[in-house]
Amino acid sequence: MxxxxxxxxxxGIGLRxxxxxEIISNRPKLGWLEIIVEDFMGQGGPAIEQFQEIAKYYxxxxxxxxxxxxxxxxxxxxxxxxxxxxxxxxNSPWTSDHLCxxxxxxxxxxxxxxxxxxxxxxxxxxxxxxxxQNELERPFLLENVTRYLTLSDREMSELEFINxxxxxxxxxxx
Numbered sequence: 266m267x268x269x270x271x272x273x274x275x276x277g278i279g280l281r282x283x284x285x286x287e288i289i290s291n292r293p294k295l296g297w298l299e300i301i302v303e304d305f306m307g308q309g310g311p312a313i314e315q316f317q318e319i320a321k322y323y324x325x326x327x328x329x330x331x332x333x334x335x336x337x338x339x340x341x342x343x344x345x346x347x348x349x350x351x352x353x354x355x356n357s358p359w360t361s362d363h364l365c366x367x368x369x370x371x372x373x374x375x376x377x378x379x380x381x382x383x384x385x386x387x388x389x390x391x392x393x394x395x396x397x398q399n400e401l402e403r404p405f406l407l408e409n410v411t412r413y414l415t416l417s418d419r420e421m422s423e424l425e426f427i428n429x430x431x432x433x434x435x436x437x438x439x
Contacts, residue, residue: 269404269437271358274324285315288323297324302360303331306351320355327352327360328439331373334393334407335366335380345400352401361406361439364390364427379412382419382426387433394434406437 275296280288282304287293298319305316319325329348332340352360365377380386390407398405409427421429431438 269359271404274326274358277324277326279328280316280319280325282312285312285319288319289315292322295323297326299326299328300355302327302329302348302351306347325355325357327355327357328408329360329362330377331367332362332397333366333368333373334362334397335364335378335386335390336368337366337389338368338371340393340396340400342400345397349401352403357403359404359406359437360401361408361437363410364407364430365410377410379410379414380426382415382421382423384420387421387426387429390430391434394430394436398434398436404437406439407431408439 277297277299278295280298280300288298300316305313327348331344348360363377365379367374367377380390394405394407407427407430409423415423419426427438430436
């Protein structure tokens, strides 16, 4: 399995705002913390001050929920530039997003929608992941999503679909 020569960080947890006070006061033994980038990027105020305090003691890894890596909508390069700068600020060793689409015709559906397991869909994700890794200047990992149904016109199994993307896009799996 590819690890991009990253140093192992041990076990990590998702950092959410309701955890801030506990982590600041008790500093539990944790290898790293994953944040939802969109909750912090470009934000200010007390929550960011608390986040910056926490970041002094733990490695922070960014995870996006708004990239829509499987969409056919164009990538948002302004978003990616802001994302890259934020990842630099927090020194995130890698970043990730869900293997899904959330955008249709420039509208965010606020739902992690599964992709069809087709060659066309895989090729779309592969090209987008290559661009994203280049723009973000760090390893990119995909997280598979829960799906509630399987489309009947699939051309490959979920395993074949994910492996094709990982191998061709040179990315990792979360």
